[in-house]
Structures are given as C-alpha cells and as structure tokens.
Amino acid sequence: MSKVVLVTDSTSDIPLEMRERLGIEMVPLRVVFGEESYLDNVTLSPAQFYDKLKSASALPTTSQPSPAQFLEVYERLIAEGKSVVSVHLSSAMSGTYQSATIARSMLDDDSQVTVIDSKSASYGYGALVVAAAELAARGASREEVAAEVLRLRKEMRLYFLVNTLEYLQKGGRIGKAAAVFGTLLNIKPILTIGDDGVISPIDKVRGQKRAFARIVELLESELGAGAAIDLAVVDTPGDVEAADDLVEVLRSRFDVKGFRRSEVGAVIGTHAGPGTVGLFVFPAGAGQVV
Amino acid sequence: MVLAGAERLSQQAELINALNVFPVPDGDTGTNMNLTMTAGVAELKNKPSQEIGRAAEVLSKGLLMGARGNSGVILSQLFRGFARAVAGQREITVPLFAAALRQGVDTAYKAVVKPVEGTILTVAREAARHGESIARRTEDIAEWMGEVHDKAAETLARTPDMLPVLKQVGVVDSGGQGLVFIYEGFVHFLMNGRTQGAATAPYADGWTTYPSASGTAPAAPAPVSKPAVSQASSAQARLATESIQFPYDMEFFIRLPGRSAYSEASFRKALERDGDSIILIADDDIVKVHVHSRRPGDVLNAALAYGELTNFHILNMRDQHRDLLHPAASAEAAGEAADPMGHEAASGIPDMPELRAAEAATQAVEPAHPVAYEMADFGVVAVSVGEGNDELFRSLGVDAIISGGQSMNPSTEDLVQAISSLAADHIFVLPNNANILLAAKQAQELADRPVTVVPTRSIPQGLAAMLAFQEEQPAAVNEDRMLRAIERVLTGSVTRAVRDTVMDGIDIRGGDYIGILDKQIVASEPTVPAAAKGLLARMLASGDETVMLLSGEGAGDGDTAGLIAWLGETYPDAEVEQHEGGQNLYPYLIMVEKSD
Structure with missing residues (x-):
C-alpha cells in the first residue's frame, strides 16, 4: 500500500514547522496588492501581510491556485509512488477546491487522489489535515485518512469573531451573516461556518466580554460544563489581546487538554480583517488535531 | 483572432468587475478573466503556430497555467475542450469550429463541480448549440461567428432570469459578459480581416447600457458608418438594444x-x-x-x-x-x-x-418579467427622536422611522401609514416610549397585515430589542427574543426638573438635573455631569456591564468626554460606547446591559 500524503492549500493556516514535521504539502493562494502579487504564506508571512494592510490604500484581492499548480503536486507525488488526500477551503468561499478537482480530472490515473471540500476555513480545517496526517503517518490507507477528515469535521465546534463585518462584506464572503445589521454599534457577531460551508451568524452581542460569555454558554450546552477539550485558537499578528483573553476564559471554564495557537494568513485575513479570532474546539481525544 | 478577443476583454475588464455578483460578489471577475486570457495569449505569442491544432494547444496550456478565479478556470476549460477537438488539424472550418466550441462546453461542464445556469457556462453552451445548428448553412466563418456571438449576447441578456442573484442586483452575469466580449473580439477580427481598410474601425463602445458603477448611461457613440462593418455592428446593436436591462x-x-x-x-x-x-x-x-x-x-x-x-x-x-x-x-x-x-x-x-x-x-403594459415586488418576511417600524438615534435604529435594520417621543406623540394614523408603507408581510412596531404604547396597539388593530407591538418604553429598550432581532427566525421567536432583551437592559435618563418637589425620597429643586433609572428618580444635582454620574453609579451594579451613552441636546462636549473618562477610572471593567443621539429634552440617555 502506498504512503498517503496530505495536500492542503495556504488557507488552512497550519504553521510551517507542523507542515514540515508531518510532510503536509501546501499549495499557496495568491494575494494581490495593486500591482504586487504574493504567494500566501510563501512570499508573504501573516505578520508582513497585516503590516502591509495597515498602509495599503485599497484592500488587496485574492485568487485561487490554478489547476496547474495542483496538477504539478499531484503528478510529482504519484511519480514518487504516493497516494494523495487533498483537503481544501470551503467551496462556498473559494474556487480552490474547484481547481484541485480539475487538476485531479486531468491526471492520467486519478485513482490515487481524493479531493475533499472541507466546508470550513483556516485552522478549522487545518486541524482536520493535521489529524489526518498523523493517521497517515501511522500507515492508514487513503480511504481511512479521507474518512477521518470527514468524521472530525462533524466533531468540531467552530466559532469566530471579527472586529468588523466590513471585510467579509467587501470580499463577498459574508454568506448568511449579511443579515447582521449594526455596523454603527460595537456589535460582536458570533459567526460559524455551517455544514454547507457558508458563514452564518449565531448571535450578535455588544462588547467582547459578552461575546466570550456567549461562546462559553454555547460550548457548555453542547459539550457539558467543564468538559475536557482540545482547543485551537487563531488570531491575527499585532492584534492578539482578544485571543489571549478568550484562551484565559476558556481555560478557566474547561479542561483544556491539547492546545494549539496559530495565525490567520493573508488570504483569510483579507476577507476577515485584522483582529479576527477563530476558535476550534474538539471533545478531547476525538483525534490528534493539535 | 484570439488576440482581438483578449484585447476586447482587457478593454472591458472594469465593466465586468462591476457586474460581478456571482458566485461571490467580489468584483474581480474582469481582472481574473483578463489575467487568464493574458497568460494564454502570452504563451501563444511565445510559441506561434500557423496550424490551428498546435496554436489551440499552446493557447489552452497557457490559459490553464494562468487560470484565475472561477470564470478564469471555466474559460480555460472551454479552450481546453476546444484544443482537443482541433488537435492535429491544420486549418479550421465552420463545422470544425462548431464541434470544437461544443467540446469546450462539454469539458467545462464536466470540470465544474456544481454547474450553475445563468453563468458563463450557459452563455457558452447556448452559443455553441446555435453554432452547431447553423454550421451547415454557411461556410463563411466571419458570418458564422457573428451569429454565435449574437446568440451568446442574447443568452447573456437572459441570465438574470436564470440566476436570482443577478436579477436581484439587476445585472447580467459577469463571466458570461466576459465571454461575449471575447467572441465580440473574434467577430471584429474576422470581419476586419476580410474587409480591407476597416481594420481600425472602432468598437461601438457605449452601445450597451449595463449598470455601471457611476450609475449613468454611457455617452452616445459615433455611429459606425463604414459599410463593411455596418451589418455586423447593427446585428450587435440590435441585440444590445434588447439587452438594456432597465429601459x-x-x-x-x-x-x-x-x-x-x-x-x-x-x-x-x-x-x-x-x-x-x-x-x-x-x-x-x-x-x-x-x-x-x-x-x-x-x-x-x-x-x-x-x-x-x-x-x-x-x-x-x-x-x-x-x-x-x-x-x-x-x-x-x-x-x-x-x-x-x-x-x-x-x-x-x-x-x-x-x-x-x-x-x-x-x-x-407588456412586461417582460411577470415579477411583482417580493415582500420581505419582516419589516420594522420604530418611533425615535434625534437624528443620531434614527441612524442607530436604521443601522440595526429598522425600515421606517417615525419622529416622536416624550413631547410629541405620533398618532395612530402615523403608525398605520408607516406600517402600510413597508413591503413586508409582518411588521414589528417599537414605540420606544410608554406614552406611545397605546397608539401602537391601536395601529396594530387597524393595520392591513399582522403586526407585533414590542412594548419598548425607551430608546435603549428599542435598541436592545433590535439587537436581539434575527431576520431568519419566525415572528414568535423574535417576539420572545426581543421581550427578553428588554428585560436585560436598564434605561437611564438625565433631564431637567421643572419644579421643586420631593419624589422617590429625593429632594428636587426646579432647574436641577435629575437622573431617572427606568421610572424611578435616583439622583438630583445642579449640573448635567453630576446627575449623570449619580445615575450611572446606581446603574452599574457589578461594574463590568456594557454601557452606551446617547448624548442629546444639553450635553456639552466636555461633559461627555469627562463622563467617559470618569467611567474609565471608576469602572475599569466596564465596556463604554458613546453616540450622538441628538434627542431633545434629555442630555443623556443611557443603556446598560447587565453582564450575563
């Protein structure tokens, strides 16, 4: 049986050292500031991105990898005798999954490649890729690895807070949160990504403290008060205070077993904006997600 | 020919961007298609070939490498199929061109995970079908391509009927528009290639009146009068006339x-x-x-x-x-x-x-589209006073604002009119004042549709109710959410006492400022800031609440800045927010949300 390699794209926000340790292949999306084009997480680090964003006159735009980029990776891995599980950003938010699917269809033999629409974003599927890579390292088959991704997607509780809905709005990725009014007030919409891969609002409350309290309440009702959890939190460089506070609150209310902190990269950052905090919670022991 | 298509696309990239609402309204379809096409053309210039089979293969490869965005990817697939169909051929004929377009469409449909009608796919398919059906009628490739283009343009004009989001925004599909421009470039080239001297004939720019960012119709173009191209341009123009979306x-x-x-x-x-x-x-x-x-x-x-x-x-x-x-x-x-x-x-x-x-x-009288206004599920009418407060209510989704409050209560009729002015099935009314509650209830009786009166007695209560409102929930759920939200907020108001009196155990002198917590007077002080502080001290029990100050007439800039500073020092755990409410009579309205 051939060894399974995980392929993902740059929006999974998996830190470089983890990708290297687990042999995860990453295909970058592109971020364009005016005339300058960068490869997400390759030629533009999260820290550089938020720095540039501050001084940029217009919002950057982003674009999905071309099918050729995926094709090159798939062909190389197949030539090495590997098989591939390729997991990508929600197809409702980006054409990345589409490009990967096309690349697969262009292979002479596509039997060794599985492409999965994660219906999620950022470490909200990065975690699934990490767990799948851990499983693959233990010799699991392509089918088992793919099944693990889908199983863990269902186990995950995903919430995120944005400083303002403006970026989601301008980037066109606002999904069902478009109905959330109130840009004048200090409203913290609590957002999630539904099973359909579309952003949807859970609640809107005023002030950060109340937002955190509401998230704790939601998690307690689903997992039980004081439950043992694996926790991953992503934030944006230069704006980490909120994430620090949230981690503190969660540690005081839950038994945090596994913990991972990562950064929201340039592409997701373009559409969510600085100050975004993402929270991914699994019942402890659900998988090696962090 | 391809270069002409690419050039035409490039000229119109901004317009396509402006049309871009589907699948994600990020306004970059024109840029993406243009970059994709540019990559294809660059490859073609790099490895020119006189054989159609070779040239198409080179172009297809370039497009594939440079494919950006959904439309770019689909475009690359259209040409990928095209290239396969003409592989090994030296020259292209009408039947071969038709078959190649068809194969391009087949390839693109297969490549797309969930093909959606009303997009570039539909435009490409209809044009290809038409091309096949008329392929036997002519051997003249220019004439044939002209018809294919016309069909594409005609299909494009119908995309709003196929894809609701396009109709909603009132535009045609952006990717489809890009394809039409590419075909238009083809036609232009083929026509000019055949007719000497017309090579510099301009495009009839401005012949379409698609919605543009500036919101104005394009300037009238100089009519194209060169006989050699007049037939083609009038065919284009005829379609374009019909394709004016909002005549x-x-x-x-x-x-x-x-x-x-x-x-x-x-x-x-x-x-x-x-x-x-x-x-x-x-x-x-x-x-x-x-x-x-x-x-x-x-x-x-x-x-x-x-x-x-x-x-x-x-x-x-x-x-x-x-x-x-x-x-x-x-x-x-x-x-x-x-x-x-x-x-x-x-x-x-x-x-x-x-x-x-x-x-x-x-x-x-002869409507092209038998759609009437769609009624929204919910509409909200709120009574408000002060421009800033009106704006806050609107920002929270209130559809109709009636001015009124303590000193000027709107009539039942005002409320009924506001209710019937909204294109919504069910109306929520927020009276935002105890004195208007009754009129709101009467309006509910008289209204021509279901009305829920949420008994908000103050502007802060009204704002809290709107914060709890969730458009996607049924009316009963929203009513419940709003009622609970009202209970979670305290309303404070600072106003001037009109005469000496003793109320709620507090000695009040006429001309003093009093602080009222909900209905109870809790402070009476000679100045606005002192009354506000006394009131806030009563409102903030645990000190970590969320506070909103709405300043109105009688609140000086210094007063407000001083109050915010005082709050920061006295209640460092509170989250404080301030807005110019603009209400009369009350220098401050204060909303405190209890911490859960």
Missing part, C-alpha cells in the same frame, strides 16, 4: 407630507428589486428620485406610499439606443434641446413629460 429612465419628485414614513433605505430597497442607477436626494419635504427601471408603474406605486408625486420625466433608453443605429433619426434628436432635467431628449417623442410618461406606460 425606463425615470426622474420625478415626491412631496413628503408633514410626518412622512419616508425611509430612504427601504425605498431604495424597493427600487433595487427591479432597477438600477438609483439616486435619491432628500430635502425636508421633497425627495428627488432617479432610477432606471424595468417597471415604471411599480416605481411610481412604491413612491406613492410616501407622498404626492410631481415633475415626471420618463424615457425609454432602448429608443435612445435604436436611434444610434439610424443616423437620420439621431440627427433629428440632436436638434432638440436638452430637457430641464439635464437629459438628452429622445427622438420620436416630443419633449413633453406627459407624453413621455404615456409612451412609457403603454410599453410597460
């Missing part, structure tokens, strides 16, 4: 009555359902309306809900357009003076508003 260019005024339920946001929403290029300029008692619409009658009816209408100007832009194709008629038109509204006069119709309106009305 009726309307301008008129609404005279607002004393207490009108006019809300720019909801009127705009109503206009956007079947129109674009909307400009609304409101004065105290008059609103100037400009819109391009498909259904002028509906526009007028919607406007009637707000007041009397006057000074109509309605033009059929398709007529203006047809004139471009008939220079004689255009010349006549040019002789007429511009009308007082700053419009170019349309030919064929005397410059008389009544006649124009009548003409437009006759044409409107």
Whole structure:
C-alpha cells in the first residue's frame, strides 16, 4: 500500500514547522496588492501581510491556485509512488477546491487522489489535515485518512469573531451573516461556518466580554460544563489581546487538554480583517488535531 | 483572432468587475478573466503556430497555467475542450469550429463541480448549440461567428432570469459578459480581416447600457458608418438594444407630507428589486428620485406610499439606443434641446413629460418579467427622536422611522401609514416610549397585515430589542427574543426638573438635573455631569456591564468626554460606547446591559 500524503492549500493556516514535521504539502493562494502579487504564506508571512494592510490604500484581492499548480503536486507525488488526500477551503468561499478537482480530472490515473471540500476555513480545517496526517503517518490507507477528515469535521465546534463585518462584506464572503445589521454599534457577531460551508451568524452581542460569555454558554450546552477539550485558537499578528483573553476564559471554564495557537494568513485575513479570532474546539481525544 | 478577443476583454475588464455578483460578489471577475486570457495569449505569442491544432494547444496550456478565479478556470476549460477537438488539424472550418466550441462546453461542464445556469457556462453552451445548428448553412466563418456571438449576447441578456442573484442586483452575469466580449473580439477580427481598410474601425463602445458603477448611461457613440462593418455592428446593436436591462429612465419628485414614513433605505430597497442607477436626494419635504427601471408603474406605486408625486420625466433608453443605429433619426434628436432635467431628449417623442410618461406606460403594459415586488418576511417600524438615534435604529435594520417621543406623540394614523408603507408581510412596531404604547396597539388593530407591538418604553429598550432581532427566525421567536432583551437592559435618563418637589425620597429643586433609572428618580444635582454620574453609579451594579451613552441636546462636549473618562477610572471593567443621539429634552440617555 502506498504512503498517503496530505495536500492542503495556504488557507488552512497550519504553521510551517507542523507542515514540515508531518510532510503536509501546501499549495499557496495568491494575494494581490495593486500591482504586487504574493504567494500566501510563501512570499508573504501573516505578520508582513497585516503590516502591509495597515498602509495599503485599497484592500488587496485574492485568487485561487490554478489547476496547474495542483496538477504539478499531484503528478510529482504519484511519480514518487504516493497516494494523495487533498483537503481544501470551503467551496462556498473559494474556487480552490474547484481547481484541485480539475487538476485531479486531468491526471492520467486519478485513482490515487481524493479531493475533499472541507466546508470550513483556516485552522478549522487545518486541524482536520493535521489529524489526518498523523493517521497517515501511522500507515492508514487513503480511504481511512479521507474518512477521518470527514468524521472530525462533524466533531468540531467552530466559532469566530471579527472586529468588523466590513471585510467579509467587501470580499463577498459574508454568506448568511449579511443579515447582521449594526455596523454603527460595537456589535460582536458570533459567526460559524455551517455544514454547507457558508458563514452564518449565531448571535450578535455588544462588547467582547459578552461575546466570550456567549461562546462559553454555547460550548457548555453542547459539550457539558467543564468538559475536557482540545482547543485551537487563531488570531491575527499585532492584534492578539482578544485571543489571549478568550484562551484565559476558556481555560478557566474547561479542561483544556491539547492546545494549539496559530495565525490567520493573508488570504483569510483579507476577507476577515485584522483582529479576527477563530476558535476550534474538539471533545478531547476525538483525534490528534493539535 | 484570439488576440482581438483578449484585447476586447482587457478593454472591458472594469465593466465586468462591476457586474460581478456571482458566485461571490467580489468584483474581480474582469481582472481574473483578463489575467487568464493574458497568460494564454502570452504563451501563444511565445510559441506561434500557423496550424490551428498546435496554436489551440499552446493557447489552452497557457490559459490553464494562468487560470484565475472561477470564470478564469471555466474559460480555460472551454479552450481546453476546444484544443482537443482541433488537435492535429491544420486549418479550421465552420463545422470544425462548431464541434470544437461544443467540446469546450462539454469539458467545462464536466470540470465544474456544481454547474450553475445563468453563468458563463450557459452563455457558452447556448452559443455553441446555435453554432452547431447553423454550421451547415454557411461556410463563411466571419458570418458564422457573428451569429454565435449574437446568440451568446442574447443568452447573456437572459441570465438574470436564470440566476436570482443577478436579477436581484439587476445585472447580467459577469463571466458570461466576459465571454461575449471575447467572441465580440473574434467577430471584429474576422470581419476586419476580410474587409480591407476597416481594420481600425472602432468598437461601438457605449452601445450597451449595463449598470455601471457611476450609475449613468454611457455617452452616445459615433455611429459606425463604414459599410463593411455596418451589418455586423447593427446585428450587435440590435441585440444590445434588447439587452438594456432597465429601459425606463425615470426622474420625478415626491412631496413628503408633514410626518412622512419616508425611509430612504427601504425605498431604495424597493427600487433595487427591479432597477438600477438609483439616486435619491432628500430635502425636508421633497425627495428627488432617479432610477432606471424595468417597471415604471411599480416605481411610481412604491413612491406613492410616501407622498404626492410631481415633475415626471420618463424615457425609454432602448429608443435612445435604436436611434444610434439610424443616423437620420439621431440627427433629428440632436436638434432638440436638452430637457430641464439635464437629459438628452429622445427622438420620436416630443419633449413633453406627459407624453413621455404615456409612451412609457403603454410599453410597460407588456412586461417582460411577470415579477411583482417580493415582500420581505419582516419589516420594522420604530418611533425615535434625534437624528443620531434614527441612524442607530436604521443601522440595526429598522425600515421606517417615525419622529416622536416624550413631547410629541405620533398618532395612530402615523403608525398605520408607516406600517402600510413597508413591503413586508409582518411588521414589528417599537414605540420606544410608554406614552406611545397605546397608539401602537391601536395601529396594530387597524393595520392591513399582522403586526407585533414590542412594548419598548425607551430608546435603549428599542435598541436592545433590535439587537436581539434575527431576520431568519419566525415572528414568535423574535417576539420572545426581543421581550427578553428588554428585560436585560436598564434605561437611564438625565433631564431637567421643572419644579421643586420631593419624589422617590429625593429632594428636587426646579432647574436641577435629575437622573431617572427606568421610572424611578435616583439622583438630583445642579449640573448635567453630576446627575449623570449619580445615575450611572446606581446603574452599574457589578461594574463590568456594557454601557452606551446617547448624548442629546444639553450635553456639552466636555461633559461627555469627562463622563467617559470618569467611567474609565471608576469602572475599569466596564465596556463604554458613546453616540450622538441628538434627542431633545434629555442630555443623556443611557443603556446598560447587565453582564450575563
């Protein structure tokens, strides 16, 4: 049986050292500031991105990898005798999954490649890729690895807070949160990504403290008060205070077993904006997600 | 030929960006398609070939490498199929071209995970089908391509009927538009390649009146008069005329009555359902309306809900357009003076508003689209006082605002009118004052549709209720959410005492400022800031609440800054937010949300 390699794209926000340790292949999306084009997480680090964003006159735009980029990776891995599980950003938010699917269809033999629409974003599927890579390292088959991704997607509780809905709005990725009014007030919409891969609002409350309290309440009702959890939190460089506070609150209310902190990269950052905090919670022991 | 297509696309990239609403309205379809095509062309220039099979393969490879965005990817797939069909061929013929277009469409459909109709896919498919069906009729590739282009343009014009989001925004599909431009470039090249001397003939720019960012119709182009291309351009123009999405260019005024339920946001929403290029300029008692619409009658009816209408100007832009194709008629038109509204006069119709309106009305009798206004599930009417507070309510989704409050209670009729002005099935009413509750209940009885009165007794309670409102929930759930939200907030108000008295155990002197917590007087002080502080001290029990200060008439800038500083020092754990509410009588309205 051939060894399974995980392929993902740059929006999974998996830190470089983890990708290297687990042999995860990453295909970058592109971020364009005016005339300058960068490869997400390759030629533009999260820290550089938020720095540039501050001084940029217009919002950057982003674009999905071309099918050729995926094709090159798939062909190389197949030539090495590997098989591939390729997991990508929600197809409702980006054409990345589409490009990967096309690349697969262009292979002479596509039997060794599985492409999965994660219906999620950022470490909200990065975690699934990490767990799948851990499983693959233990010799699991392509089918088992793919099944693990889908199983863990269902186990995950995903919430995120944005400083303002403006970026989601301008980037066109606002999904069902478009109905959330109130840009004048200090409203913290609590957002999630539904099973359909579309952003949807859970609640809107005023002030950060109340937002955190509401998230704790939601998690307690689903997992039980004081439950043992694996926790991953992503934030944006230069704006980490909120994430620090949230981690503190969660540690005081839950038994945090596994913990991972990562950064929201340039592409997701373009559409969510600085100050975004993402929270991914699994019942402890659900998988090696962090 | 391909270069001409790429060039035409490149010229129009911004327009395509402006049309981009599907699948993600990020306004970059033009950029993406252009970059994709540019990559293909670069490859072709790099490895030129006189054989169609080779050239198509090179182009296809370049497109694939450079594919960006959904439309770019689909474009690359169209040419990938095309290249396969012509592989090994030296020259292209009409039947081969037709088969190749068809194979491109098949390839693209297979490549796309969930093909959606009303997009570039549909435009490509219909054009290819048509191309196949007429392939036997002609051997002239230019003529054939012209027909394929026309079919593509015609299909493009129908995309809003296939994809609801396009109709909603009032645009054609952006990717499809890009493809039409590419085909247009092909036609242009083929025509010019055949007719010497016309190589520099310009595109009839401006012959389409798609919605543009500036909201104005493009300037009239110089009619293309060179005989060699006139046939092709008139064919294009004929289609383009039909493809004007919102043919009726309307301008008129609404005279607002004393207490009108006019809300720019909801009127705009109503206009956007079947129109674009909307400009609304409101004065105290008059609103100037400009819109391009498909259904002028509906526009007028919607406007009637707000007041009397006057000074109509309605033009059929398709007529203006047809004139471009008939220079004689255009010349006549040019002789007429511009009308007082700053419009170019349309030919064929005397410059008389009544006649124009009548003409437009006759044409409107045969609607192309039997869609009436869609009713929203919910509408919200709120009573508010102060411009800042009005704005806060609107920002939270209130559709109609009625001015009123402590000193000026709106009538039941005002409320009923506001309710019936909204295009929504179920209306929530927020009276935001105890004295208006009764009128709201009466309005509920008299209204022509289901109404829920949420018994908000203050502006802070009204804001809290709106914060809890969730559009996607049923009415009963929302009522419950709003009622619970009201209970979670405290309302504080600072106002001036009118006379000496003792109330709630507090000694009050006339002219002093009093702080009222809900209905109870809790502070009486000689100055506004002192009263506000006394009041806040009573409102903040645990110190980590969320506080919103709404400053009104009588609150000095220094007062407000001082209060915020004082709050920060005294209650470091509280989250404080301040807005200019603009209400009279109350220097401060204060909303405190209890920590959960």
